[in-house]
């Protein structure tokens with residue numbers, strides 16, 4: 001699948017135009033989705049020019065290389081001043097309705113293919129029966145920490 005990923009507030013805390021602190025497991029999950037699950041990742045951000053390059057460098061220095069940045073494919077020609085939505089199967093953005101899930105949960109949702117909220121209970125049941133990997137356990141730990149027990 002093609003997954004479009006926002007940067008500020010999604011991969012790092014929102015400190016635009018500076019680069020905020022990394023959001024836990026964002027980079028790790030994205031690398032896993034790319035390397036192990038074979039998804040195509042596109043960085044989709046309002047950043048451009050030097051600020052875009054800062055974000056690209058930040059990710060690449062941590063081993064995360066996107067297929068394209070604000071484009072559908074690397075050499076797509078976009079006229080200056082053109083703003084439009086890129087084409088993706090999934091968008092990961094902190095401005096999603098409902099906010100940004102923990103990255104452990106994002107990983108579970110994409111890996112399961114249950115990309116709809118109403119399927120989350122079903123997913124929960126299925127995951128309980130399966131072996132839980134490290135990211136899943138981290139996602140659960142974060143959820144529990146949020147709930148306060």
Ligand SMILES: [Mg+2]
Nearest residue numbers: 006008009094
């Ligand atoms: Mg954002």
